[in-house]
Amino acid sequence: MRRPLRPFLAVALTGLLVVLSVPAGAMADGRSAPDAPAPDSDGPGHQVPAGQRIIDLGGIWEFTTDPDTATWGKLPVPGNWDMHDKYANHQGDAWYRRSFDTPRLGDDKIARLHFEAVSYTATVWLNGTRLGTHIGGYTPFEYNVTELLKTDGGPNTLIIKANNDEAIGATWPWGGISRPVTLTVDPAVRIERQHVTAEPELEDGTAEVATMVTLSNASDRERTVRLSGTLTDRAGRTLHSGALRPEPPAGPDVTVPAGSTKTVRLTTTLPKGSHELWSTDRPTLYRSTLTLTDGEELTYALSDRFGIRKIEVLPDGLTLNGERIRTAGFNRVPGDRVYGATEPLSVIRAEIDRMKRAGADMTRIHHVPQSPDLLDYLDEVGMLNIAEISVWGKGASLDPERWKPELREMVHRDANHASIFAWSVANEIKGTEEVGRNFVRTLIDYTRAELDDSRPLTYVSNTFSEIDGPEDEALQYTDFISVNMYRDYTQRLQRLRTYYPDKPVFVSEFSSDGYTFTPDRESVEYASRYDGQIPAELSGVPWVIGASRWTFDDYRSRFQGTSVNQLRGWGVQTEWGGLKRSYDQMRAAFAPVRGLSLARADGGTRITVTPRSAGELPSRVLRGYRLDWRAVNADGDTVAERRIPLPDVTPGDTPVSRDVGWQTNGWQEKEAITEHVGLVDPQGYEVAVADRRLAAPAAPRVSQTVAADGAVRVVFDHVAGADSYRVEATQEGTDTGILSRTVYKDDHGDITGLVNGTRYKVRVVAVSAAGETASEWMAGLTPGADAGPLPPDAQVLVPVADGAVFQWRGGGADHAYAIEVADARSGELIRSWTTSIRGFSRIEDLGSGRQVRVRIRGLRADNTASAWSEWVEARTK
Known part of the structure; x- marks a missing residue:
C-alpha cells in the first residue's frame, strides 16, 4: 500500500515536491550511479559518507561567566561548566570563545557552523557578527557562514553565549556546549535529510520502503542533479528490491530552485523473504543510502539506518508487527556529575543494557529530545520509545510558535529511528485549560500535517483526574493516552476509561516512593516501598499498553524537596552507577516470565520457567529464548555450564522444565557453592535470573575501618555466594554482647551505640541460604568523642x-x-x-x-x- 504524499517543511525556504520510484543502486533511467563510500557499519545511524568535509571545533575553549574580565579560564567542549567545582552551581549566562583558521573552500562550496546542542539558549557571534539565537538545549542548529569567514589569513573568532536559566522539570539545567561543534563544508546542492518509512504488509510478507528526501540549493541559480538510493543490510549487502516502476513524469534529474529546497519521494517494495522485521527481541536494521551526482561526478551521499516494523494502536491495546504486546520500561534522566549532559557512548550503552536486563522494552525515556547516540542504541537493542519535546509543567510557555522549532528540529533529526514509535508534544502542562488544549491540538495537527504522519501522537497528562468529560482534557486530541501516576492506579484509570473508551493508555511515569528525598534513598541499600507490585496491579487494567517507572537513575536537582546532596533518589541506580535493591525488585516485576526457579533433581538440577498469564503486564510471546546455567565456585569462577534452548513461550502456557545433569562429576558438585540460571533473550540479555546456594559463601575480608564518636565503620570486600552481610562489633576480650548491622549491597556497614574509650573488635559475616562464613576479627578500634561523628x-x-x-x-x-x-x-x-x-x-x-x-x-x-x-x-x- 502506497502512503499518500505529504509535504515536508523546509526551514526558512519554500519546498517543492517530486515523486520518483527507483531501484536500489540505480537511477530511474536504468544507468548505474557512481558508487559512494560505504557507510561505517559500526558508526552512527546518520552518516554523510561523501561530499561533506567536517572540521571539529571541539577541544579546549576559553570560558568566562563575566565577559568584562581581562582573564578568561579554559573548559573543554563538548562539556558543561557545572561539572567543574568553580562553576558547580552557576546558573545564568556564560561565554565560550575560540579561534580557528578558514579552511580552503573551493568553488561552489558552502561553510556552515553546526551545533549539535547548547544548553539551554545560545547566541552566536562570528568575527563580531551576530549569527542568531537558538532556544532549546537538546536539538541541532546551524548557520551559513561562507561570506563571514576571514580571507586575509587571520584567525576567525567564534563566541557563544550560553544560558541555563530554563530548567526542565526537576532536572538539573546543565549549562554549556553539551554536544559537538563543527564547521562543515558542503557543495551548494546537498541532501538536507531523508525521512524513511518502512512498513510491512503482514499478510503477504512484503514491505514498502519510502523515503522523503529534501534537497537544498544554497547557490543563486537553479541546479539540476541526479538522485539515486540504495537499501543495504548491516553487512553492506544490497537488498533485493523487486519490480520497480518509475512514476511519470518524474525522471532521475531533479531541479532545485536557487536558494530553495525540493522534496523527492523514492520508493521500493521488498518481496517476501528478502528482509526481517524490527522488534524488541530482534531489532534488525537496514540502511538507506542516497547519492547526488552532477554529470558523472558523485557530489554528495547521505545514509540513515531504519527498521521495518508496524505499530498499530487499537482501542484496547498495542500491536507490534501484528502481535499484541504489554511491556514496561524506565524513564532515564540524562547527565551526571562526571560527564554532565555530555554522556559518552560507553555510559549510555551500559545503562541501557542494564535497563534491558531489567525487562525494559518500552518507555517514554525522558521529557526532552535525546542524544543521537542514545537513540541509535535504542534502535540497536530494540527498546520502543516515545520521543518528547521539552515542554514541561504548569509554568511552561504554551505559545505553539515558541515550540514548533524544537519539535521540527527533533522530528527532522530523529524520524528514522525505528525505536521511536510515537511523538509527544508536552509533559504535565495545563491540559484542562483552554490554553493547554489549544496547544496540544495545534502541535499535534502541525506534526501530522507537516512533519510526520506515520507515527501516533500523544501528550503526557497529570491533570486527567480533574475532568468531568472528554472535552475537558487535551487528551481528546491524542492517538493514545499517556499519563503520569503516583497513586490510585486502578480507580483512576477506570474512571478515565469512561471518558475515552477508544484509546489505550500508556503510564508514562509511576512510583510509590513519594516526594521525600532523604540521603538514604541514594544508597544501594534502598528498596522501593511498593513499585514492584504496581505492574501486577496494572495487569488488571487491560487497556494499559505499558508502564514506565520514574526513574532508572538518581539525578542532580535543585528543585524543591531535593536532598542535601542535590539529588532526587527516585532511581534504581545511584548517580555513581550502583544498582540498588530496588533494581532487583523491578527486574523481577518487569521480567517477561512470572517465575524462574532452580530445584534439586536426581543427578542434578531442575530448572522451571513459569510463563506469565495472558494479558499480564508485561506479557508477549517469547521466541528464540534460552536458559544459561552455570555452577560457580568460591572464587567466582564457573566450574560447569550449560546452554539450553527453549520452545516458544506464550502467555498462559504451562510451566516449562528442563533438567541439568551437572553433578555426574563429583568434583564439580563438591567445588561449586552456587548455581545460577538466566533466561536469555535472542540478543543475549539475561532478563530473568535465579540462584540456588549449595554451600556457605567464600570468606569476606575487612579492608578498612573508621572509628568515630560512639560508632565504627567497617569496609569490606564482597565475595561469591553471599546474599547479605552482617557487620559485627564487640568489646575486645569477649564474644558476647555483639552489635550488628545487615548489609545487602553496600561495601560497608556502620555500627552505632558503642561506648567511647572502649576497645572493640569487628568482623564481617557473609550470609546465604546455605550457611555463613565469617572473616577474622580485626581488633584495636576505639571510638571517641574527639573523633567526631561518622563521616560522609x-x-x-x-x-x-x-x-x-x-x-x-x-x-x-x-x-x-x-x-x-x-x-x-x-x-x-x-x-x-x-x-x-x-x-x-x-x-x-x-x-x-x-x-x-x-x-x-x-x-x-x-x-x-x-x-x-x-x-x-x-x-x-
Whole structure:
C-alpha cells in the first residue's frame, strides 16, 4: 500500500515536491550511479559518507561567566561548566570563545557552523557578527557562514553565549556546549535529510520502503542533479528490491530552485523473504543510502539506518508487527556529575543494557529530545520509545510558535529511528485549560500535517483526574493516552476509561516512593516501598499498553524537596552507577516470565520457567529464548555450564522444565557453592535470573575501618555466594554482647551505640541460604568523642583526564566538607581543601596515569568535624 504524499517543511525556504520510484543502486533511467563510500557499519545511524568535509571545533575553549574580565579560564567542549567545582552551581549566562583558521573552500562550496546542542539558549557571534539565537538545549542548529569567514589569513573568532536559566522539570539545567561543534563544508546542492518509512504488509510478507528526501540549493541559480538510493543490510549487502516502476513524469534529474529546497519521494517494495522485521527481541536494521551526482561526478551521499516494523494502536491495546504486546520500561534522566549532559557512548550503552536486563522494552525515556547516540542504541537493542519535546509543567510557555522549532528540529533529526514509535508534544502542562488544549491540538495537527504522519501522537497528562468529560482534557486530541501516576492506579484509570473508551493508555511515569528525598534513598541499600507490585496491579487494567517507572537513575536537582546532596533518589541506580535493591525488585516485576526457579533433581538440577498469564503486564510471546546455567565456585569462577534452548513461550502456557545433569562429576558438585540460571533473550540479555546456594559463601575480608564518636565503620570486600552481610562489633576480650548491622549491597556497614574509650573488635559475616562464613576479627578500634561523628559515605572515585571525580553521600548536618587527595603509592599528601559543594568534587591537574586516593570529612556549623572517611582509590586518565 502506497502512503499518500505529504509535504515536508523546509526551514526558512519554500519546498517543492517530486515523486520518483527507483531501484536500489540505480537511477530511474536504468544507468548505474557512481558508487559512494560505504557507510561505517559500526558508526552512527546518520552518516554523510561523501561530499561533506567536517572540521571539529571541539577541544579546549576559553570560558568566562563575566565577559568584562581581562582573564578568561579554559573548559573543554563538548562539556558543561557545572561539572567543574568553580562553576558547580552557576546558573545564568556564560561565554565560550575560540579561534580557528578558514579552511580552503573551493568553488561552489558552502561553510556552515553546526551545533549539535547548547544548553539551554545560545547566541552566536562570528568575527563580531551576530549569527542568531537558538532556544532549546537538546536539538541541532546551524548557520551559513561562507561570506563571514576571514580571507586575509587571520584567525576567525567564534563566541557563544550560553544560558541555563530554563530548567526542565526537576532536572538539573546543565549549562554549556553539551554536544559537538563543527564547521562543515558542503557543495551548494546537498541532501538536507531523508525521512524513511518502512512498513510491512503482514499478510503477504512484503514491505514498502519510502523515503522523503529534501534537497537544498544554497547557490543563486537553479541546479539540476541526479538522485539515486540504495537499501543495504548491516553487512553492506544490497537488498533485493523487486519490480520497480518509475512514476511519470518524474525522471532521475531533479531541479532545485536557487536558494530553495525540493522534496523527492523514492520508493521500493521488498518481496517476501528478502528482509526481517524490527522488534524488541530482534531489532534488525537496514540502511538507506542516497547519492547526488552532477554529470558523472558523485557530489554528495547521505545514509540513515531504519527498521521495518508496524505499530498499530487499537482501542484496547498495542500491536507490534501484528502481535499484541504489554511491556514496561524506565524513564532515564540524562547527565551526571562526571560527564554532565555530555554522556559518552560507553555510559549510555551500559545503562541501557542494564535497563534491558531489567525487562525494559518500552518507555517514554525522558521529557526532552535525546542524544543521537542514545537513540541509535535504542534502535540497536530494540527498546520502543516515545520521543518528547521539552515542554514541561504548569509554568511552561504554551505559545505553539515558541515550540514548533524544537519539535521540527527533533522530528527532522530523529524520524528514522525505528525505536521511536510515537511523538509527544508536552509533559504535565495545563491540559484542562483552554490554553493547554489549544496547544496540544495545534502541535499535534502541525506534526501530522507537516512533519510526520506515520507515527501516533500523544501528550503526557497529570491533570486527567480533574475532568468531568472528554472535552475537558487535551487528551481528546491524542492517538493514545499517556499519563503520569503516583497513586490510585486502578480507580483512576477506570474512571478515565469512561471518558475515552477508544484509546489505550500508556503510564508514562509511576512510583510509590513519594516526594521525600532523604540521603538514604541514594544508597544501594534502598528498596522501593511498593513499585514492584504496581505492574501486577496494572495487569488488571487491560487497556494499559505499558508502564514506565520514574526513574532508572538518581539525578542532580535543585528543585524543591531535593536532598542535601542535590539529588532526587527516585532511581534504581545511584548517580555513581550502583544498582540498588530496588533494581532487583523491578527486574523481577518487569521480567517477561512470572517465575524462574532452580530445584534439586536426581543427578542434578531442575530448572522451571513459569510463563506469565495472558494479558499480564508485561506479557508477549517469547521466541528464540534460552536458559544459561552455570555452577560457580568460591572464587567466582564457573566450574560447569550449560546452554539450553527453549520452545516458544506464550502467555498462559504451562510451566516449562528442563533438567541439568551437572553433578555426574563429583568434583564439580563438591567445588561449586552456587548455581545460577538466566533466561536469555535472542540478543543475549539475561532478563530473568535465579540462584540456588549449595554451600556457605567464600570468606569476606575487612579492608578498612573508621572509628568515630560512639560508632565504627567497617569496609569490606564482597565475595561469591553471599546474599547479605552482617557487620559485627564487640568489646575486645569477649564474644558476647555483639552489635550488628545487615548489609545487602553496600561495601560497608556502620555500627552505632558503642561506648567511647572502649576497645572493640569487628568482623564481617557473609550470609546465604546455605550457611555463613565469617572473616577474622580485626581488633584495636576505639571510638571517641574527639573523633567526631561518622563521616560522609565516600562512594566512588571516577578517573577523568588528568584527574578524578570524587562522589560522596552526605547528611543534613554538614555545611561544608574537607577533602584530602594523596599519592596511593607513597602516601604523600597532594592537596587538601574545603568545599561547600554538595555530593561531588572534580579534582583536576593531578597528571595522567597517577594512582591516587581520596577521603572526606564533614564540617559542621559549630566548628566541629566528623571523622575522616575511608579512602577510595583510582588511577587518573
